[in-house]
Every structure is written in structure tokens, then in C-alpha cells.
Amino acid sequence: MDKTHANSTCSNRPDLRGEINWIPFDAAAFVGSSLRFVSGDPEGNRFRVSYYLDSTQHLKAKVWFGPETEGPPGHAHGGAMAAVVDEVLGLAAWAAGYSIVVGNLSVSFRNMLPLHKVVSVETKVVSAEGRKIMVHGRIYCEKTTYAVGECLCITIQPKNINIR
Numbered sequence: 001m002d003k004t005h006a007n008s009t010c011s012n013r014p015d016l017r018g019e020i021n022w023i024p025f026d027a028a029a030f031v032g033s034s035l036r037f038v039s040g041d042p043e044g045n046r047f048r049v050s051y052y053l054d055s056t057q058h059l060k061a062k063v064w065f066g067p068e069t070e071g072p073p074g075h076a077h078g079g080a081m082a083a084v085v086d087e088v089l090g091l092a093a094w095a096a097g098y099s100i101v102v103g104n105l106s107v108s109f110r111n112m113l114p115l116h117k118v119v120s121v122e123t124k125v126v127s128a129e130g131r132k133i134m135v136h137g138r139i140y141c142e143k144t145t146y147a148v149g150e151c152l153c154i155t156i157q158p159k160n161i162n163i164r
């Protein structure tokens with residue numbers, strides 16, 4: 001399990017720094033500025049997200065689940081976790097060089113995720129067969145796994161997605 005430098009509790013400014021050997025990843029440089037739903041409001045009360053590549057070039061994210069992601073009292077909505085898995089695993093395929101949209105997403109919720117928590121997301125592109133790119137990943141913090149995702153991405157022509 002990765003060692004974390006991030007605070008696990010909310011402060012005025014959650015600590016989204018990456019871990020040793022992670023380098024910042026500029027998502028907008030790959031997919032434009034359209035990813036507003038999850039990572040587009042770095043000062044907001046929903047999600048705050050920082051992206052990185054680890055030393056093996058796998059996409060990682062640090063994500064703060066703010067109060068506006070609430071589902072069960074004091075905890076993140078399952079849809080909020082699914083949205084994070086959708087964006088981060090989809091973006092992992094882009095970071096690996098595939099222009100894709102997500103065709104199918106499976107998310108298993110393993111533990112309730114307390115609000116105001118900074119967690120990590122890890123990803124791995126596990127296969128590429130024709131237009132089908134399979135990406136696996138999970139949301140975790142230290143020894144706790146909150147959600148596990150399997151994301152089937154389908155390649156598209158970049159011109160069909162109007163990246164801006």
C-alpha cells in the first residue's frame with residue numbers, strides 16, 4: 001500500500017499533494033477543459049482533485065470528498081464515488097494514449113467513505129483489444145478500500161469528441 005502524505009481530515013484547504021515519485025499530470029492537456037463535473041471546481045465543496053503519474057506511468061489521483069458529495073449521513077453518495085471512478089479510470093485510458101469514452105462501468109462499494117476525507121485513486125490499463133480498453137482501479141486510503149472499479153472504455157475518433 002502506498003504511503004500517504006495527505007491529511008485524511010478536512011481542513012480549509014485539503015492536502016492533495018502526491019506521494020513520493022508521483023509527478024503532476026495535466027488532465028486538460030489531454031482531454032481539454034470539459035471535465036467540470038468531478039475535477040472542475042478546485043475551490044468548491046463537492047470534489048477537489050489532483051492528478052499524478054506514478055513512477056510506472058499509471059494515473060493516480062488524490063480526491064477530497066466535500067460536503068456536497070453526501071449520500072448516507074456524513075458519508076459520500078455512491079454516485080459520487082462512481083463519478084470519481086468514471087472520470088479517473090477514463091482519464092487513465094487517455095493518459096495511456098487512447099482516445100475513449102466509457103462504455104461500461106462496474107463499481108463495487110466496499111466501505112462507507114466519510115465526508116471531508118482525502119483519498120487516493122489508483123488505476124491500471126489491464127488490456128487493449130481492438131477498440132476495447134479495460135481499466136481497473138480503486139478508491140482507497142491507507143488500508144481501507146472504499147470502491148473498486150472496472151471500466152470498459154471504447155476508442156473513438158478524437159474529432160468526434162470536440163475537445164476544447
Ligand SMILES: CCCCCCCC(=O)SCCNC(=O)CCNC(=O)[C@H](O)C(C)(C)COP(=O)(O)OP(=O)(O)OC[C@H]1O[C@@H](n2cnc3c(N)ncnc32)[C@H](O)[C@@H]1OP(=O)(O)O
Nearest residue numbers: 031086087090091100101102103104130131132152154156
Ligand atoms: C474526454 C475525457 C473523458 C474521460 C473521462 C470521462 C468518462 C466518461 O464519463 S465518458 C461519458 C460516458 N460515456 C458515454 O456517454 C458513452 C456513450 N456511448 C457511446 O457513445 C457509444 O455507445 C460508444 C462510442 C461507446 C460505442 O459506440 P460505437 O462507436 O458505435 O461502437 P460499437 O460499434 O457499438 O462498439 C464497438 C465495440 O465496443 C463494444 N461495446 C460498445 N459499447 C459497449 C458497452 N457498453 N459494453 C460492452 N461492450 C461495448 C461493442 O460490442 C463492439 O465490440 P466488437 O468490436 O468486439 O464488436
